[in-house]
Amino acid sequence: MLTDVMNSLPMLTLAAADGAKGSGPLIESWAAAPGWVLLIPLLPLLAAVLNVGCAIAGVKTKLPAVITIVSLAAAFVLTALAYLSFSGETRIVTGWSWFDLSWGDGPGQSMKADFGFYIDNLSLLWMLFVTGLATLIATYASEYMEHDVGQGYNRFFFAFALFVFSMSCLVLGDNLLMLYLGWEGVGLCSYLLIGYFYKKPEAVAAAKKAFIVNRIGDLGLAIGVFLTFVHFGTLEYAELFSSEQLAGYIDAVKAGNAGDVPLMAQLIPVFLMIGAFGKSAQFPLYVWLPDAMEGPTPVSALIHAATMVTAGVYLIARFYPVFLVSEWALPVVAWIGAFTAFLAATIGMAQFDIKRIMAYSTVSQLGYMFAGLALLSSTGGVFHVLTHAFFKALLFLCCGAVMHGFAGQLDLRKLSGLWSQPGWRVVSVGMLIGCINLAGVPFTAGYFSKDMILAEAFVTQGPGYGLIGWLLLLTAGMTAYYTFRVFFRVFVGPVRYEPGDDDHGSSDHDHEHDQSDAHGHDGHAHTDHAQHPFHPHPPRLAINGVLATLSVLAVLAAGLYFVTPENKGWVGSMLKDSTAAQVYFDGESDHPTRAGLFLIDGDAHHRDHAHADDHADHGEHAAHGSFLGFDPHKVMYYVSAIVGAIGIGFAAWAHGPRGAVSGFLGDRTEAATSRMDAVARSFGPIPKWAEHKWYVDEFYHFLFRAPLWVLSHIFHAIDKLLVDGLVNLIGYVPRAFGRLAQPGQSGVLHGYALSMAGGVAVILLVVMMVAG
C-alpha cells in the first residue's frame, strides 16, 4: 500500500545513524555519517573549476582529461559506497541551507530548500549509471578529443565535468529547486557541448535549437514547481510524499472518487510532464535531439543518449505518486511516449547518417521508457533506462570511433565492411552487441527491459492502451530493422569506404584530402592502402578499452533481470521502496478503478512475472488484459523475439551483402546500393517524407518561426517608425529653435558686441523701469 510506504519515509538527518545494514565495519561507519555523499557532485564541480584553471593557464596537455576522469571515478566509487551502505530507508543528507524564507506561521507561508540530497534507491540507481558511464565516456573522450589538445580540450572537459555536477544535483536533490537547478545546469552544459565546434554554423544552430526548445519544456517544469508549492506548500520531497494531502488524494483515487482530487493537483503532473517531454525529447518537443548530434560524439553518448535525456523519465518516476492521482497525466504520457517511439522509428528507418539514426533511436527508446512508466510498469521503464544507457552509449561510441577513423564519414552508403578491416574488430563487436540489445534479440538486456514494457502495454487497461501495445510492438520490429540496417551496411560486406570531408583536425590527413575526393566515387575497392592516400586510423587503447568495458557491461545488464526475480529483477527491488514503487495497485486487497480510466488488476501479476507459470492459478485473469487470448506476460517473450527476428531478417535481406564474409545474404555488392532501394520505390513518396523527418521541422518553421519572423519585423517597423519617430520629434524641437537663432551667429566680432550691448541696454531699461 502506498500509504505504508509513505509512512516509512521518515526524515532522516545526519544525526540519525540507525538502520545501516552494512556488510562490514567500514561500510557501517560510512553509513553512520553520510555527509560524504555531498562529495559526489562536488568532486565533478571541483574538476570543472580546475579545468577552468587549466584553460586560464593555457594547458597544452591531456591534464584536464586526467583531472576529469579521476574526479568522476572518485564520484563513482563514492556512489557505489553509498549504494553498498544504503540501508533501504530514505535518507536526507543536508549540505547547507539554501533558501529558508518565511512570511507567517501558517502552513504554506514558508519556503525551505536546502542544498540537500534525497538518498533512496531511485536516486542511487540513477547516480550509479550516471557516474559510471561518465567516467567511461570521459576516458573515451580523452582519446577522441585529442586533436583539440591545447585548444578546446580544456573547455570540453570543463563542460563535461560541470554536466556531471548538474546531473548529480538533478538526481540527488531533495527538493524541487535542487532538481530545477540541475535541470537548467544540464541544459546549459548540453548547449555548451552541442555548440562545441562553434565555428560550424550547423553546430551553433543546433545548440541554439536545443536550448530554445528546452526553454519551452522548462517553462512547463517551472510552472509545475510553482503549482506544487502553491498547492502542497512545500518543495521538499520528504514533506511532499509524506503529506496527508497527497495521501488523501491517493485514498480518494483508490476508493474510485478520482473526481475528488482538486483540479490544481491534477494540473501539477501535466506541467511537470511538459518539462519532462522537453528534456527527454518527446513529441512535440523532440526536434532538438537529432540536431544535437552536431556535438562531439562522447557528448552525444553521455548527454544525449544515456543520462541527460533520461532526466524526464527520472522526474516522472520521482513524482509517480503525484502523477497517479491525476486522471489524465499517465494516459497522456503513455500516448505521447508510444507515438514518439513510433514516429522516431519511422524517421530512423529512412536516415543515412548513422549518428542521426542512433539519435532517432534514442528518441524512440525514450518513448518506450515513458510508455513503460505510464503503463504502470515503472520497473520496466526504469530498467529500460538503465539498459538503454549502456547499449546506446556503446552504439554512439562505436559510431564515434568510425567517425573519428574515417575523417567524419557517417553516411552508411559510403562505408562498408568494417568487420574485415584490421584494427576495427573491437568496434565491430561492440556495435554488434549494441545492435542486438537495441533490436531486442532474446536474452540481451534490451530484450528483457523492452519485454517488460510491451507485456505491460497489453495488461494495463486505459484509453486505447491496447493500441499502444500494438504500436510499441510494431516499433520494436522497426527498431530491429533500422538497427541492423546500420550494422549490415557499415560493418558487414566488402571492404569499401570513402573518407568524410572533415579532416578531424589531424594534420597528417590534410594533404591527402584533395586526392581522396577525386577517387571517392569511382567504385573500385579501396583495399589497397598503398595506392590511395587516405588511411582510416583505427581506435587505440582508450577508445577500445572503453568499448570493450561497455560491451561487457551491456551484456551483463541482462543478468540484472534474474537478480531477485520476485521483484522483477534488481531494478524492481531498487524501486520497491522508492517513490516509483508499484505499490498502488494491490490486486489482493482492492480493485482501484479510476472511473473507467484504468482498471488495474493486481500487483500479483507484476510479482509473478518472473514465475509466469503460477499465473494460471490466479483466479482473476479474466479481468486481466490479454494478447490475442494469451497472457501477455508469458507470450510476450516469444512475440517480441519473433518481431525482432522479422526486423533483423528484413534488414539482412534488404541490406545484407554478398561477399566473402556472408555470401548467403542479399545481393548488395556496392556500399551505396541495396535491395531496399528497389523496395522503397514501391512505397511511393513515403520513404522520402520519412527521410525529411516528416517535414516536422518545416512545419514548425511554418507554424512558429515564420509567424514570429513576420511579427518581429512588424514590431521592428513599429519601433522604427513610432518609437524612434517620437524620440526624434522630441530631439527636433530644440534643433528647430536653434535653426531660427542660427543666423544671429555671424562669427564676426562686431555682431557679438552689438548684441551684447543691446542685451545690456535692454537689461538696464528693465531695471530702470522696475526701479522707477
Next chain:
Amino acid sequence: MPDLVVSTLAQADFPEVMHAITLYHYLLVSAVMFCLGLIGFVTRRNLIIMFLCTELMFQAAGIALIAFGRFYLDYTGQVFVIFVLTVAAAEAALALALVVLLFRRKESLDGTAWAVLKG
C-alpha cells in the same frame, strides 16, 4: 582716521568754482566716453582702432568709479581704478601682440575677416 579723511576730502575744502561740477557731470562724461567707445568698436573694422575703443570704454568706467568714490568720500574707487589701469596696461600688451599675430595670419587688420565661428 575716518575723521581725518572726512576733513581732508570734504567738499567744502574745494575751490569755489569746482562746486558747480557735480557727480552728474562726471557720470555724463563717463557715459559719453563709453558710448563713443562702444560705437567705435561696433562701427570700425580696423583691429587696432577697435582695441583703442575698448580702452576708451575702460577709462570711461574708471572715471565713473573715481567720481563715485569722490562722491561717497571713499578711496576704494580710486584704488580700484589704479588696479584697473595696471591690468589694462598688461592687457594692452597682450592684445597688441594678438593683433600682430592675427595680422600675420591674414595680412590684414580687418576684424570682419575673422568669422570662423559663424553658425
